[in-house]
Amino acid sequence: MTSDQTPLVIAVDGPAAAGKGTLSRRLAAHYRLNHLDTGLTYRATAKALIDRGLPLDDEAVAARTAGGLDLSHLDRSVLSAHEIGEAASRVAVMPQVRTALVEAQRGFSQTMPGAVLDGRDIGTVVCPDALIKFYVTATPEVRAKRRFDEITGNGGSADLASIQADIEKRDARDSERADSPLRPAADAHLLDTTEMGIEAAFEAARRLVDAALEH
Incomplete structure (x- = not known):
């Protein structure tokens, strides 16, 4: 629960191309919060x-x-x-x-009035006291296909296998680094978007935020 004097902070973490940016922008717009x-x-x-x-x-x-x-x-x-x-x-x-x-x-x-922040260490390092935390993930294959579709949809050229290799390499680097490694906060809600569209992910997240605001 937040008061009129306390900013509402929502933390959204996860690997590249899992959908955390899109979800964060939707949540920020819905709750009229700043987004970063x-x-x-x-x-x-x-x-x-x-x-x-x-x-x-x-x-x-x-x-x-x-x-x-x-x-x-x-x-x-x-x-x-x-x-x-x-x-x-x-x-x-x-x-x-x-x-x-x-x-x-x-x-x-x-x-x-508060903010939705998305990244890789929001719930664990940047805003450990956030009202609610999400960890958004999806399989490397699905994330690579999304990135491929995004690039080609904008008129660019891309190689799906190379994109997936880059994503897997980045996952390993982010997860294994000593300073603020990529990992879900202990109290984060897991949202696996492998077979979930943005609307379904947003609705699931919105219900959880609303429930947190009521307590």
């Missing part, structure tokens, strides 16, 4: 460094840049560029950058 794709914060840090001509391998500079970001205006279309993703993968491994961004993400979550 925390993965974009690493891309925004990288873009800020590139735009300012700053090095991508100076951890102190990158951390300062991360701490000065405005997380309320992240442009997904701009930040999705391949070269920004490549640069983001370099700064995302820096502990000082992760610390700065976790602090910024927490601050974002506390802005009234």
